Amino acid sequence: NAGVTQTPKFQVLKTGQSMTLQCAQDMNHEYMSWYRQDPGMGLRLIHYSVGAGITDQGEVPNGYNVSRSTTEDFPLRLLSAAPSQTSVYFCASSETGGRTYSYEQYFGPGTRLTVT
């Protein structure tokens, strides 16, 4: 199993450009999420999905869109990139979300994005 895969690994954008960060998992997990990681800020939730066709906003959703047409894929779209979106982005999946302790979240290797 590949687990959670993310592409690209690195990306440089100019302000105003749009792009899509790809995320796929092969574990048949229902719950998928996107986090961004910034120095001194920890990991913050951007968007999440509890199943195909269902998405919702996290802590820092502005400037990002998501869709979940299949169980496997959960792309993150930057609509008009801004320097404040320079960060490392992680996609994660788990069997389910919710206030349960036993569900490990599996993270992808991350996409390092720089917006100039």
Added chain:
Amino acid sequence: TQLLEQSPQFLSIQEGENLTVYCNSSSVFSSLQWYRQEPGEGPVLLVTVVTGGEVKKLKRLTFQFGDARKDSSLHITAAQPGDTGLYLCAEPGGSQGNLIFGKGTKLSVKP
């Protein structure tokens, strides 16, 4: 929203030394997970603790969950360069089904 405080923020030690890092909250944890993140990679789960007073061991790593479930510690015995990384505690209790992360302890073990 519960805040998880991790300390120290940075730790640089020599190979063979012992160390302890901490994760604290003003509220009671439902449970707590510890992750390790190596440079250039995503976090990987090390352990989940659930019961107050629980102790779990993973080779040279010992995890403790406070009796009141408001704090946890990770102790590493005889640290090795391969232990270098960012150690994150997280509570799987966000209202959106997400993990709430601490900011982490960045550990560097020098040969």
